[in-house]
Amino acid sequence: MLTVNQYDVAYGQSKVINDMNLTIGSNEIVAVLGRNGMGKTTLMKSLIGMIPSAGGSVALKDTEISGMKSHQRVASGLGFVPQGRMIFSTMTVEENIRTGLTSTKSNSIPEHLYELFPVLKEMKDRRGGNLSGGQQQQLAIARALASNPSLLLLDEPTEGIQPSIIREMARTLRKIRDEHGLAILVSEQVLSFAMDVADRILVIEKGNIVHDVPCADADPDTIARYLSV
Numbered sequence: 001m002l003t004v005n006q007y008d009v010a011y012g013q014s015k016v017i018n019d020m021n022l023t024i025g026s027n028e029i030v031a032v033l034g035r036n037g038m039g040k041t042t043l044m045k046s047l048i049g050m051i052p053s054a055g056g057s058v059a060l061k062d063t064e065i066s067g068m069k070s071h072q073r074v075a076s077g078l079g080f081v082p083q084g085r086m087i088f089s090t091m092t093v094e095e096n097i098r099t100g101l102t103s104t105k106s107n108s109i110p111e112h113l114y115e116l117f118p119v120l121k122e123m124k125d126r127r128g129g130n131l132s133g134g135q136q137q138q139l140a141i142a143r144a145l146a147s148n149p150s151l152l153l154l155d156e157p158t159e160g161i162q163p164s165i166i167r168e169m170a171r172t173l174r175k176i177r178d179e180h181g182l183a184i185l186v187s188e189q190v191l192s193f194a195m196d197v198a199d200r201i202l203v204i205e206k207g208n209i210v211h212d213v214p215c216a217d218a219d220p221d222t223i224a225r226y227l228s229v
């Protein structure tokens with residue numbers, strides 16, 4: 001599904017992703033855990049094409065995408081839920097979701113998105129900025145799903161979200177994977193959420209993967225040690 005090889009991303013002279021290798025299988029949910037500043041957001045933004053890479057390759061289903069612009073990557077099957085959600089606060093819920101349709105030929109919002117997130121249907125005429133944090137997160141996910149991605153990237157989706165909603169979010173993401181047959185790469189700092197949602201856990205340190213384990217074999221204490229400052 002996604003194969004990242006010898007991947008480098010730099011800000012000027014400062015290399016933030018360093019010779020990274022990473023694979024994600026079809027239908028797999030992979031969580032990338034790491035402390036602040038270890039490169040999670042840089043990895044996500046570079047995979048979606050917001051930051052250029054400095055070397056290496058990224059193949060999505062055998063198509064090399066590392067030279068593509070963001071909109072081409074979305075058309076190729078990547079969806080992105082950015083850190084902080086970045087919904088358009090003065091646009092309605094429906095208008096926000098519609099922005100996700102730009103790379104598709106369709107003009108109408110797929111009904112299954114409203115089935116997945118009924119609250120968005122109830123609130124479709126409200127401004128995005130008037131939604132709660134959890135509702136905005138649902139909106140950001142629905143917007144990303146509108147382009148029918150084969151791999152959904154989520155950057156720290158639990159940030160600023162209440163614990164009860166975080167558990168629901170893990171269930172929803174697994175349901176999306178099961179029903180739509182897509183893969184998910186999620187960056188996180190919350191270990192319990194990663195254990196709930198993922199099939200496999202990676203730990204990133206200084207721009208490289210230093211631990212890679214199936215969730216079933218993951219030792220929370222070992223991972224927690226990587227995350228402690």
Ligand SMILES: Nc1ncnc2c1ncn2[C@@H]1O[C@H](COP(=O)(O)OP(=O)(O)OP(=O)(O)O)[C@@H](O)[C@H]1O
Nearest residue numbers: 011014016034035036037038039040041042043189
């Ligand atoms: N625009 C930028 N210019 C220069 N350096 C940057 C820029 N953005 C991030 N960095 C640096 O790159 C490194 C990785 O940052 P990044 O935001 O990817 O980490 P992160 O793991 O997502 O952290 P957080 O959990 O705080 O979001 C940090 O040292 C950060 O200071």
